[in-house]
Amino acid sequence: MKTISYHRHRFHPDIIRQAIWLYFRFTMSYRDVEELLAERGIDVSYETVRRWALKFGAEYARRIKKHRPLPHTEWFLDEVFVKIGGKSMYLWRAVDGEGEILDVLVQKRRNKRAALKLLRKLLQNQGILPTKIVTDKLRSYSAALRDLNMEHLHDTTNRLNNRAESSHVPIRRRERKMQRFKSHKSAQIFLSAYGPIYNLFNTQRHLISRKTLRQLRSIAMVEWNFVTNAA
Structure with a gap:
């Protein structure tokens, strides 16, 4: 190296x-x-x-x-609201079946386009195809997965997505310590570095x-x- x-x-x-x-x-x-x-x-x-x-x-x-080894083939996706620079934005997060953070994207919207961006980035960077994609009942996920011909992998069973929802907790702690993220760019830079280091430890x-x-x-x-x- x-x-x-x-x-x-x-x-x-x-x-x-x-x-x-x-x-x-x-x-x-x-x-x-x-x-x-x-x-x-x-x-x-x-x-x-x-x-x-x-x-x-x-x-x-x-x-x-x-x-890092290849991730687990079950992926859990969720999004959470944040205030950045006084504006409402969303942290889109993906974790695998073992709790590892796969990716985090800061986006302005909570629509199909935003869901597609996250999914395409995951498929490009993870090196494997998932066997199951678990989300909440937000329709943006269903629409995005239909476009990718992956709707058969989608699972929205109640409480099954608790793994992804719980993964927001460490970031919420950091957000409070930093007195909120100051900009879209700075939030994305921090979260992109934080995820892999968090996974390691x-x-x-x-x-x-x-x-x-x-x-x-x-x-x-x-x-x-x-x-x-x-x-």
């Missing part, structure tokens, strides 16, 4: 990687990361942390996605033993070190 260039950055790459890990892994602001680094004797401004997150976050996420600890949790944490950190060229 081609190495990431940290050329012309005053701080050591390990500090940059740690700052980005803290910001995306936990519900923190840039100022929170600044304070944690300061406690360790590292004087970095929150604006520098912001620039690092924008520059390196997307690249780390792209590398993580490249090395999401161990679903409530379902596993302590021993398994330690093993999965170790595996996740090894993968993180690899994709950020720390190993």
Whole structure:
């Protein structure tokens, strides 16, 4: 894998990687990361942390996605209302049968065109075809799946889509911490990087033993070190 260039950055790459890990892994602001680094004797401004997150976050996420196994073939789709810059918008989200975030799109509408955009992006990027697509009863999904000749995969059974609806919770926490997303573009940039990093460290600890949790944490950190060229 081609190495990431940290050329012309005053701080050591390990500090940059740690700052980005803290910001995306936990519900923190840039100022929170600044304070944690300061406690360790590292004087970095929150604006520098912001620039690092924008520059390196997307690249780390792209590398993580490249090395993740193929997703589960059951896909769960949902959309949630958000206020961005004083305007009503929607976060369209897709997760698989194991709870991994497949993609998130910020869109202005909740219609067939918006549903088609999400579905086409999923089909293009995931590398597999789904065996089931679970949604709520929003008609936009049915219309979009008809256009794609995939209506036979559609399932709108009551409460079956709870997996997708629950997946909004971490983003809602981040949204509150960030005092709402400031623009369509900045929201999409953050969410595109956040999803793969969240997947890497999401161990679903409530379902596993302590021993398994330690093993999965170790595996996740090894993968993180690899994709950020720390190993």
